[in-house]
Amino acid sequence: MYIPPAFRDDDKESLSATIRAVRLATLVTATAQGPLATPLPLFLDESEAEHGVIYGHVAKANPQWRVTPLGDGLAIFMGPDAYVTPAWYQTKQETGKVVPTWNYVAVHAYGPVEFFEDADRLLEVVTRLTNLHEGGRISPWSVSDAPPDFIQSQLRGIVGLRMPITRLEGKRKMSQNRNAADRAGVVSGLSASDRPSDREVAPLIPS
Template identity: 70%
Template sequence: MYVPPAFREEDITALHGTMRDARLANLVTATAEGLIATPLPLFLAPDEGPYGTLYGHLARANGQWKLPPMGDAMALFMGPDAYVSPAWYPSKQEHGKVVPTWNYIAVHAYGPAEFFEDSDRLLQVVTRLTNLHEGPRPEPWAVTDAPESFIRAQLRGIVGLRLPITRLEGKRKMSQNRSAEDRAGVAAGLAASDRPSDRATAALIPT
C-alpha cells in the first residue's frame, strides 16, 4: 500500500481499533493459480504475538484454504471513507487549483495463513465471533442456544483460519495535507451529507 508520510498510521492501538471496527475483512492469498480473496468476519487476539493474531473461518467448499499460499497472506480492513469535493475548499475561490480526492482509513495485516479443521478449535472461534457480534444486542443469541448435535454438524462445513500478524500497514488519509481552512470546509461538507459513512468521516478530520 502506498502510504505518504503525512498519512502514515503507526500507532498499534489505532490500527487495532480500525481492525475491530471494520467487522468484515478481505483475506487475500497468492497461490499457484493466482490471487484469491474471501470476505471474512475476523476477530483479533491482540496479545498473541507482537502485532496480534487474527482468527476466522471459511466454508469448507471454498478452495482458498486448499491452495498453499505463496508467501504471507494479507487481511485488508477498511475504516470510514468518503468522496471529497473540491467545492468544499475555500482555496478553490482563491486560485481554483483543486481537484477531487477520497478520504479513507485502511489497515493491511500480513502473516502466514494457518488453516485448521479441529472441531474443538473451530467451536472456540465460532463462539468468540458470535459473542463479539451478538454482545451489543439486547437479547444476544449464543451458540449454546442451538442443539449441540446441530452445531457439530455445522462445524463440519467450515475450516478455521489463524493468521499471526508479522507486519501491519496503516493509512489514515483525512485531508492532513490541506490547510486548516480547507480541512474545516471538508468536515462541514461531509457532516451535511445524508450518507452515514460521510458523517463518520467528517468526525475524523483534524480541524
Template identity: 70%
Template sequence: MYIPSHFRDDDLESIRATIRCARLANLITATSDGPLATPLPLFLDESEGKHGALYGHLAKGNPQWRTAPIGEALAIFSGAEAYVTPSWYPSKRHTEHVVPTWNYIAVHAHGPIEFFEDPKRLLEIVTRLTNIHETSRATPWAVSDAPADFIAVQLREIVGVRIPITMVEGKRKMSQNRPAPDRVGVATGLAASKLAQDQEVAALILAQD
C-alpha cells in the same frame, strides 16, 4: 499499501480499533493459480505476539484453503470513507489547481496463514466470533443456544483460519495534506450529508485539528 508520511497511522491502538470496528475483512492469498480473495469477518487476539493474531473461518467448499499460498496472506480492513469534492475547498476561490479525492481509513495485516479443522478449535473460534457480534444486542444469541449435535455438523462444513500478524500497516487519510481552511470546508460539507459515513469522516477530520 502506498502511505505518504502525512497519512501514516503508526499508533497500534488506533490500528487495533480499526480492525475491531471493521465488520468484514478481505482475506487475500497469492497462489500459483493467481490471487484468491474471500470477504469474511475476522477477530483480533491481541495476546498473541507483538501485533496479535487474526482468527476466522471459511466454508469448506471454498477453494482458497485448499490452494497452497505463496508467501504471506493479507487481510484488509476498511474504516470510514467519503468522497471529497474540491468545491468544498476555500482555496478554490484563488486557484483552479484542485481535484477530487477520497478520504478513508485502512489497515493491511500480513502474516503466514494456517487452516485447521480441529472441532475443538473451531468451536472456540465460532463462539468468540459470535459473542463479539452478539454482545451489543438486547437478547444476545449464543452458540450454545443451538443443539450440540447440530453445531457439530455445522463445524464439519467450515475450516478455521489463523494469521499471526508479522506486519501491520495503517493509513488514515483525512485531508491532513490540505490547509486548515480547506479541512474545515471538507468537514462542513461532509457533516451536511445524509450519509452516516460522511458525517463520521467529518468528525474525524475535525478531531485531528
C-alpha cells in the same frame, strides 16, 4: 499499500482499534493460480504474538484454504471512508486548482496463514465471533442456543483460519495535506451529508 508520510499511521493502538471496528475484512492469498480473496468477519486476539493473531473461518467448499499460499497472507481492514468534492475547499474559490479525492482509513495485516479443521478450535472461533457481534444486542443469540448436534454439523462445513501478524501497515488519509480552511470546508460538507458514512468521517479530520 502506498502510504505518503502525511497519511502514515504507526500507532499500534490506533491500528488495533481499526481492526476491531471493522465488521467485514478481506483475506487475500497469493497462489500459483493467481490471487485468491474472500470477504470474512475476522477478530484480533492481542494476547498472542507481538502484533496479535487474526482468527476467522472459511467455508469448506471455498478453494482458498486448499491452495498453498505463496508467502504471507494479507488481511485488509477498511475503516470509515468518504468522497471529498473540491466544492468544499476554500482553495477552489481562490485558485480553482483543486481535484476530487477520497478520505479513508485502512489497515493491512500480513502473516503466515494457517488453516485447521479441529472441531474444538473451530467451536471456540465461532463462539468468539458470535459473542463479538451479538454482544451489543438487546437479546444476544448464543451458539449454545442451538442444538449441539446441529452446531457440530455446521462446524463440519467450515475450516478455521489463524494468521499471526508479522507486519502491520496503517493509512489514515483525512485531508492532512490540505490547509486549515480547506479541512474546515470538508468537515462542514461531510457533517451536512445525508450519508451516515460521510458523517462518520467528519470528526476524524484534524482541525
